[in-house]
Structure formats: structure tokens, C-alpha cells
Amino acid sequence: MTSRHATRARYEHLYMHVPFCARRCSYCDFSIAVRREVPWQQYARSIARECEIRQVGDHAGTLRTVYLGGGTPSRLGPEGVRATMEALRTHVRWREDAEITLEANPEDVTAPAVRQWRAAGINRLSIGVQSFDDLVLSWMHRVHDAAVARRAVEAARAGGIGSVSLDLIFATPDRLARNWRADLQQLLALEPEHVSLYGLTVEPHTPLGRWHERGQEQEATEERYEQEFRTAHEELERAGYEHYEVSNFARTGHRAQHNSAYWSGVPYLGLGPSAHGYDGAVRRWNIDAFTAWERTVSQLDDPVGGEERLTDENRIAEAVYLGLRTIDGLSISVAEQRHVATWVEAGWVEVRTDRGGARLVCAPEGWMRLDALAADLTAFRSAS
Template sequence: MHLYLHIPFCKQACHYCDFHFSTSLDKKEEMVSAIVKEMAMQKDYLNASPLKSIYFGGGTPSLLTKGELARIFEAIHTQYSVDADAEITLEANPDDIDSKALATWKATGINRLSVGIQSFDGQQLKFMNRSHDAKQAENCIKQAQDAGFDNFSLDLIYGIPSESHEIWQQNLEKALAFDIKHLSAYCLTIEEKTVFGHRLKKKKMQPIDEELSAKQFEMLLSETEKWGLEQYEISNFSKPGFHAQHNTSYWFGEPYLGIGPSAHSFNGKQRQWNLANNALYIKHILSENKLPFEQENLSSTERANELIMTQLRTKWGLNVYQLEEFGLDLNAFEKSLLLFEEQGLVQNKSGRLTLSGKGKLQADYIASELFFD
């Protein structure tokens, strides 16, 4: 079982981000109190199963103070059993990383960092409205390594508008030269309710260049292979033994509990999600003693389609025999699958489906065509 905690605060809004957060830190102390209380209210959701992973996401969890982190960890260990070798990840921004913060995180039990570098180029960082600069992007990696954080991941973004691929090549070389154990690389997307989304609507920004993004994805595959990182999911690469246990649990449909505003939970058959409003989340929990979530029961079709969407993205692939457990008619699925095999987009080895290199560029399309109606 797995635990996710959403910390909904940021210093400033990145122009591409559509996650739930607030740039006002006024309610941070109350939010921590509400998160602590929600953990007690939700303690039976995971049926007392030990936690294999804990993930602090956001927002920007690295904004939490030493005292706030201590309160949250005390609540975790009070309400849940935690495996001795549990992966405990904190998302961190480069400008929040210093020797004091690193020592605090290590002392609280955090054993993995996910650092939002996004780019080592100053102009690209300004374009995305990131809160750190190019120098901080490089310095924070060395600081984390010196503090003993061997298990950490870097995030990079490709497909950023550019006249050439030179900056992306430099970003990859800089990141990989640090001998990192994990890299997450995402194509820039323009979501409707973001600054970039508004700019695109007003024609102050061009749509993402798909040809440029596809070429940079190919460069990503080439460079990570050269440096000994395995692509174990379309956007994630790691050295052996360093793949993200928490994220992998999502892709394989393992139960998890989400705490905090907008956080999602899944118990195998039902999905629920908390209200994405800081003030109302705090009010419901602290003042009204209510859990502010909506819930849905997943049909066999929905559960099967989720497996197709998530497992097909991984190196382990989709187990066709697992789909048979849902009692669905596989005829349409098998016809679409055969077509993708003939096109060289999907490989079928004894009922285990994986995407080819060419197929990975069309992963979402292939999954949607394999979906059950």
C-alpha cells in the first residue's frame, strides 16, 4: 500500500502547471493540521496494510518547515505501519535546497528526492516562470549528493519552443554527467487553465511543435541509453534498482491513499478525490469533522482501460490475461492489437504487450484504440 500527501503551496506559479496549489502561504500551518487530522480520519482506508512508499507531492513540499514535517511524520507513524525499507520521496525545488534543508529531510526519514530542474538554461527557466535560476539548478544536485542523497530524480522538460535542439542536448548532457540514478522527462504541454493556455488562446503563443518534440524524445532515448539509464516507463529512466516504487504502484493498479486537497485515492475498485480548494478543505476537516471527497465505483470496463493506459507505458507491458479477469469481450481489442502488431508499434510476447520504439511516440493513441467501449 502507498501514501501520497499533496502540499498545495508554491512560491510562484509556473506558466505550464495546472496542478492544484496556492501562492499564498497564509494557511500553511492550518493546512498541516488538516492533513494530520485527515490521516487519522482515513486510517482504515488501507486496511492496516504496511506502507511500501510515501510521496510528498504538490505544489512544493520543500516549502514545509522542519516543525511541519515533524508533525506530518509523527502522524504517519501514529496512524500507519511503515515498511523498514519504504521509499519516502519529497518533491523539491532547486532554490529550496541547502545544507540545512537537506539535513532536516534526511533526519525525518526522507530517503529520495525528486528535484524539479526542468532546464539548466536561464532563458527557458524565465520562459516557464520557474523560481530558480540556472546556477541553482546545477548547484543543488552537487549539494544533494554531498549530503548523502544518492537516490534522487531530476525532472526535465523537452519540447520547449526553440530554433534548434542545442539547449535540449546541453540539458541532457549536464543532467546525465552528474551520474544521476533517475530521470523523469516530460514533453511540454499547454493546459487550458494555465498562463500558457491563455497565451495560446489569445494567439500570443504558438502550439507545441510536435516534430520538434518527437525529435527531442528520440534524443532523450539515445542519451539515456548511452549513460546506462533504462527507460522503464515512457517518461521515466533509471539505473538498475532505482526505478520509482511509488509511481510504479500507480501504473500497476496497487491501492493508495491520497491526503490533502485535490489528492486522489484508489482501493482497487473505487476511486475518490478530495476537494481542490484549500479554504474549504481546511473548513470541512478542522471545523466540521467531515472528509471533503467525491467517490466513484469503477466498472470492469473502466478498470480494464486504466490498466491498458498505464501498463502499456512501462517496460513490463500489459498482461493480456489480466484483462480476461474482467469478463469483457476481447474481439475488438484483439483486432486492434493485430493491426498495431502488423505496423510494428506493439510487440506481443506470450500475452505480454510492450510498445516498440516507434510505438512509444504514439502511446496515448494506441491505448485509446485498444480501450473497451
């Protein structure tokens, strides 16, 4: 049994990648495994083996968050989620009030499934609704329709899930004639505790990428992208949600603790095929493909696919980018305040001052320029 990577941190956050999907969505470039029959027993055993190989129990503290992402973790089914959580529990422990999130597709969220997920420890669901327009859902290659999405939220509530997050995708092609405001209104009618919004992007090697290459699909214009982002910000804030991160909104007390840990730059464990982890000095990622990952751990070898030690330049860039992603902002110097003065005048950012000093915080208009602003400030900070 060998591990090629020495752990350097005590972890309080754990991400588990579950790759299984019923089909590939038109826009998806994630590491997934499309399976008619999901090998959940094999997956749970392999997670246990990876924990043994990497001696996870020796390095994990009492976890504050566990996140089952994918892929579609709900495809494991009730028994698969239970078996996976039991496999994990033999190696790590988590706090009584830990946030335990399961990503789910609406068609998998049924009353019996929710009961068993709750019994396994799941207390938060992130449901991939993506749209309430059935034409758009079909174009996305989603399995569910809007009615199924609404029933999923009802089942989660009835089953005792105290925190429900819903995902929507905006900036779909013009030809679909989607009513974005209507989608937002239908989402708000379900009163989720948390909302994640993602702008559609064209990625190579996806169905959408191929459609785009052949001229069959056109991306939404930059103007419409910005308009829909701004509309979402206004509608959700009016409804009482805090726009606390570029893509995320929450009711009071319902910020995603797990994702917030990423944005704070703290160490976290990653288990499963293609999962990433960070120990405070080195980022590592696992082998992508499920079959290769499973074969490697069955041979009692570390399934690491690669790793990267952060340089000083990497740290500066990440601190700036992650800081600007959230409304907590980024601590800046007097010289940096002068550097960003034109951004303030343009309405892209604000400089907020308190006893802790000055912090740079993006406005929605700034978040739409996040990559450019972060690159500029990183270059200035690195040269100082």
C-alpha cells in the same frame, strides 16, 4: 467526526498533496496555493485530522512508499516536513526500507534542509529542474537558475540522499531556441539515479494557455516533440538508464516504487487537498482548495470532493492503458496478437513470449501514440 467513504482495502502506498508554491509556473494547472508565508503548522495539524476522520490507522498496512507531492512540498521547509511526517507517523507506520519521496524545487534544497529532511525519514528527492537553460527557466516562471539546480543536487548528495530524481520538460516553443541535447548532457553530468521527462502541453486557465489564446505562443510541432522524445530515449539509454515507463528512466534498482504502484493498479491512500486515492473498487478525490480542505477537516468532516466506482469498461480501459505505459507490458490473447499485427510491422510495439504467455510492449514510437493505441485495443477487448 464523520467519514462519507468506507475504506475497502489495506494500503501499502500513501500520497500526500502539499499545495504550496512560491509562484505559479507558466504551464501549471495543478491545485496549488501560492503563499509568501507557508502555514506549515496548520497543514501538519490538518493532515493529522484527516487521518483521524478517515481512520487511516485502521486501514493502512505497513507502508512500502510515502510520496509528498504537490505543489512544492519542499516549501514546507525543514520544520514543516518534520512536523508533517510526525503527524503522519502517529497514524501509520512504514517499513524500514520504505521509499519516502519529497518533491523539491532546487532553491529549497540546502545542506541544513537536507539534514533535517533525512532526520524526518526522507530518503528520495524528486527535484524539479525542468531545464538548464536560464532563458527557458525564466519563461517557465521558475524561481531557480541552472547553477542553483546543480548546487541542489550537490547538497542532496552531501546530505546522504541515496536516490535523486531530476525532472525535465521538453518540446518548449521554437522561439526559445532551446538546445535540448545540451539540457540532456547537463542532466547526465549530475548522474541522477532517476529521470522523469514530460512534454510541454498547453492547458486552459494557465499563463501559457492565455498566451496561446492570444497568439503570443505556439506549441512545438509534432515532429519536434517526437524528435526530442526519441533523442532523450537514445541519450539516456546510452548512458545506462532503463526507459521503464513512458516518461521515466532509472538506473538499476532505482525505479520509482511509488509511481510503479499506480501503474500496477494497486490501492493507495491520498491525503491533503485535491489528493486522489483508490481502494480497489472506488476512486475518491479530496476537495481541491487548501482553505476549503482545511476548513472541512477542522470541522471533523471528511474532505472528500467526489468519488467514482469503476465499471467493467473502466477496468478494461485502465488495465490496457496502464499496461502499455511500462516495459513490463500487457498480457494479450491470440486474437489480440492478430489485431495488433500492423502495429508490430510499423515498429510501434513488440510481442514478447515466455512461459507466462504473450505480452504486448510499446517501443518508444508506440509510446508517442499511446492514447490512440490504448483506445483501439480497449475497444477490441471490450467487444470480444
